[in-house]
Amino acid sequence: MDTQTNSAPLLDLGPAARQIAGMLDAIDDARLAGPTPCPDVTVAAMLAHVEGLATAFRDAARKDLGATTDTAPSVESGVLTDGWRSTLPVALDEMVAAWRSPEAWQGMTRAGSVDLPGEVAGMVALNELVLHGWDLARATGQPYRAEDAHLRSSLALLADLGDNPPPTSPFGPPVPVPDDAPLLDRAVARSGRRPDWKPEG
Numbered sequence: 001m002d003t004q005t006n007s008a009p010l011l012d013l014g015p016a017a018r019q020i021a022g023m024l025d026a027i028d029d030a031r032l033a034g035p036t037p038c039p040d041v042t043v044a045a046m047l048a049h050v051e052g053l054a055t056a057f058r059d060a061a062r063k064d065l066g067a068t069t070d071t072a073p074s075v076e077s078g079v080l081t082d083g084w085r086s087t088l089p090v091a092l093d094e095m096v097a098a099w100r101s102p103e104a105w106q107g108m109t110r111a112g113s114v115d116l117p118g119e120v121a122g123m124v125a126l127n128e129l130v131l132h133g134w135d136l137a138r139a140t141g142q143p144y145r146a147e148d149a150h151l152r153s154s155l156a157l158l159a160d161l162g163d164n165p166p167p168t169s170p171f172g173p174p175v176p177v178p179d180d181a182p183l184l185d186r187a188v189a190r191s192g193r194r195p196d197w198k199p200e201g
Contacts, residue, residue: 010122013099015147016129017092020050023133023142024085032080036139037197043139044080049073050132051084054091057125060111061098061118069110073170092129099125120157127154131191134184138197144184151183158190 032044041049056068081087098104105118111125130146131154137144163174172192177185185195 010105010119011099011126011149011153012096013122013126013129014096016126016133016150017054017096019133019144019146020129020136021089021092023136023140024088026142027136027140031140034139035199036135037193038135041135043136046132046135046139047084047088048080050128050136051081051088051091053125053128053132054088054095056111057121057128058091058095058098060109060121060125061095061101061104063103063107063109065110070113072113095125123153123157126150127157130154130187131193134188135193139199141199146184146187148183151187154187155183155190158187 027043027047032042032047034043035041036043036046038046053073056071056073059066059068099122103118105122107118108115109118109121110116111121116124130150133146134144136142158171158174161171171190175189175192175194177189177195181189181195188195
């Protein structure tokens with residue numbers, strides 16, 4: 001991982017957020033009830049989850065702790081609000097801007113009702129964008145590309161969970177992939193997802 005300085009954040013979440021924002025226009029209403037790589041999670045619920053996590057991690061970066069940072073995430077029960085095509089990009093932009101402050105990566109903060117170092121919270125925020133961006137791309141038949149630095153960050157974060165994540169973890173056991181598989185496939189597999197997943201199963 002890059003060494004943090006007082007003048008720059010560890011990682012820029014912008015590219016991962018832009019990947020998600022760039023997919024929204026192609027997600028028509030007919031796709032909202034469709035499945036995603038996360039079991040029992042529809043496209044609509046995933047989009048709602050992404051908007052909620054964007055707000056929560058924005059506030060975590062700002063150290064603005066309260067209702068948004070104290071609520072444990074529940075991707076399955078997300079309710080997509082009217083106007084999401086307009087509000088979700090704004091939420092993502094605000095999240096990205098907040099994590100561009102070096103202070104966001106310093107000290108302690110809270111996200112999902114868990115207290116954790118700012119540096120770890122930033123990595124978790126990025127991992128959420130990377131994995132859920134891939135989820136949405138696969139669910140809606142769109143291309144997806146993640147930066148190598150972002151994928152390495154996700155791999156490092158997920159590796160800390162070991163091969164048997166606790167029941168409370170949002171990630172399943174790693175899916176086996178070849179050692180020389182692309183970084184994206186390795187990150188996706190490490191989270192418990194099948195890199196070859198398609199909507200038909």
